Amino acid sequence: MKKRALISVSDKQKIVEFAQGLVELDYEIVSTGGTLKALQNASVPAISIDQVTGFPEIMDGRLKTLHPKVHGGLLGRRSNPDHLQQMEANEIEPIDVVVVNLYPFKQTLVSEGVTKEEIIENIDIGGPTMLRSAAKNFDDVLVVVDPEDYTPVLEGIKDASISLEFRQKLAAKVFRHTANYDAIIANYFLTQTGEKFPETYTVTYEKVQSLRYGENPHQVAAFYKNPIQNGMSLATAKQLHGKELSYNNIQDANAAVEILTEYDLPAAVAVKHMNPCGIGMAESIAEAFQLAFDADPISIFGGIVALNREVDAQTAEKLSEIFLEIVIAPSFSEKALEILTQKKNIRLLTMEMAQKDESFKLTTVDGGVLIQNKDIGSVDVGSVEVVTDRAPTEEELQNLLFAWKAVKHVKSNAIVLAKDNQTIGVGAGQMNRVGAARIAIEQAGDKALGSVLASDAFFPMPDTVEEAIKVGVTAIIQPGGSKRDQDSIDVCNEHGIAMVYTGMRHFKH
Structure with missing residues (x-):
């Protein structure tokens, strides 16, 4: 008896050649719908599924393979005499090869103008x-x-070399494939029902690349992407030049791009170890990068720079003067590419600088995962509360908002000093707030005079304010909400410092 293969695919690449190879190996081909037509049009002998089931395809193809003569042929164990007897009694022929890939749900979901019915x-x-x-x-x-x-598979059948291990690997790939498929469908229905935290939370990612190593050389790693990507993503960025990204490159680049989306005017962000070491905003992208560079010309070395405007020749010349791991921008001019590609090791990436979406952020812990929506909270001129006798000037307020956007992306405890649309001091990841302030103040040096200060969380006591006043900070932005808020307000009023509350905290761990 001929062996039988059932073929029903949406992705028809290579399927004619594969089916023809099975025919040459003396397999009978059973097929359905569009796949059957494609095979017959290519003169590959194949029979329709209803010739096997004795039941027509109905309901616009919704029902065609859900039949005992199909699933009995798949599930019947050849080593089980009872199964074989039942198959024979019910005229069920074994199916030896199944080739199936699924309706293009993901591709349909992301298609423009698609209807819910489709x-x-x-x-x-x-x-x-x-x-x-x-x-x-x-x-x-x-x-x-x-x-x-x-x-x-064809080679293994021909050579009779298909092992149990190979069969199991194919089966494992199937269950990954169906799990991925069902997860995408499940998440689609979550968006339709508006449920945020259901009783089970199913996620799926598709591999982009293996990485040379992880955070450190003794760790292994790979990069995966969300199969339904909304908004900007490094997973869909286009690399124009340089070697493959590393684990740390991807982490830092993502941090840089997230910061950059906070700013509408031409802006440049330099990142080291997922913290901004310099942010600048100006009328041109070249000026913005110069501000970011001047903010911390030491830490930027070996860092990652993201810019929200096309990199022109003038900016490229400045970028080429220092060692950078990556430059990310919406585009590069032809001349800029000519300049920057002279540097062998720099990676150049282009990606859309879209606004942040409201998707969820997952953080793994041993044996579990924490899920929260992304921190897209922001404040503007009209939403801050002046709590001191003196209100900030218009210039101070603009710098306060600039600093507030920056401090949101600095590891807590976080303090940022800024002046003239430039970060001048960043204190990150300290165990106490006054420690973070001292680091930022030390980095700012003489530039601290006339600057503003942003804090990602409230002041538990007035010591941070007192440190800022010593170096000439003139205005402060913070969430407010401490039991000792009044102590900080009193110190500000005593020295003529303006302070505003945001009512919003930006812890980042």
């Missing part, structure tokens, strides 16, 4: 069921879901 119709039912049946019985059924496996 999305629902692209939820595959029969395909995942056949795959799961075949994968469960991998001892007896070769199940193929990935076109990349067509050639090794």
Whole structure:
């Protein structure tokens, strides 16, 4: 008796050649719908599924493979005499190879102008069921879901070299494939129902690349992407020049881009170890980068720079003067590329600098995961509360808002000093707030005179304010909310310092 292969695919790349190879190996091909037509049009002998089931495809193709003669042929164990007897009694022929990939739900979901009805119709039912049946019985059924496996499967059948280990690997790929498919569907329905934290939370990611190593050379790592990506993402960025990104490159680059989205005017952000070491905003991107560089010309060495305007020749000349790991921008002029590609090791990436989406952020802990929506909170001129006798001047207020956007992205405890749309001192990741302030003040040096200060959380006591006053800070922005708020207000009033509350904290751990 000929062996039988069931083929039903949405992705038809290489399928004609694969089916023809099976025919040459004396397999009978059973197929459905569009796949059957594609095979017949290519003169590959194939029979329709209803010739096997004795039941027509109905309901616009919704029902065609959910039949005992299909699933009995997949699930029947060849080593089990009872199964074989039942198969014979019910005229069920074994199916030895299953080649299925599923309705293009993901591709439909992201298509422009698609209707809800079209999305629902692209939820595959029969395909995942056949795959799961075949994968469960991998001892007896070769199940193929990935076109990349067509050639090794044909070669293995021809050479009689297919091992149990290979069969199990194909089955494992099937269950990953169906899990990914179902997770995308589940998350689509979450968006439709508005549920934020359901009783189970299913996520799926698709591999972008293996990485040379992780955070340190003794760690292994890989980069995965969200299959339904909304907004900007390094996973979809285009690399124009340089070697592959590393684990730390990706982390730092993501931090730089997240900061950059806070600013509408031409802005440049320099990042080291996921903290901004310099942020500048100006009328031109070249001026913005110069401000970011001048903010901390030592720490920027070996850092990552993100810019929210096209990199022109003038900016490229400045960038080329120092060692940078990565430069990210919406685009590079032809002359800028000519300049920067002279540096062998620099990575150049382009990506859309879109506004942040409201998706969720996942942080793993041992044995679990924390889930929260991204911190997209912001304040503006009209939403801050003046709590001191003196209100900030218009210039101070603009610098306060600039600093507030920056401190949001600095590891807590965080303090940022800024002046003239430039960070001049950053204190990050300290165990107490006054310690962070002292680091920022030391970095600012003489520039601290006339600057403003931003704090990511309230002052538990007035010591941070007192340190700022000593060096000439003139205005402060902080969330407020401490039991001892009045102590800080009193110190500000005593020295003529303006202070505003945001009512919003920006802890970043």
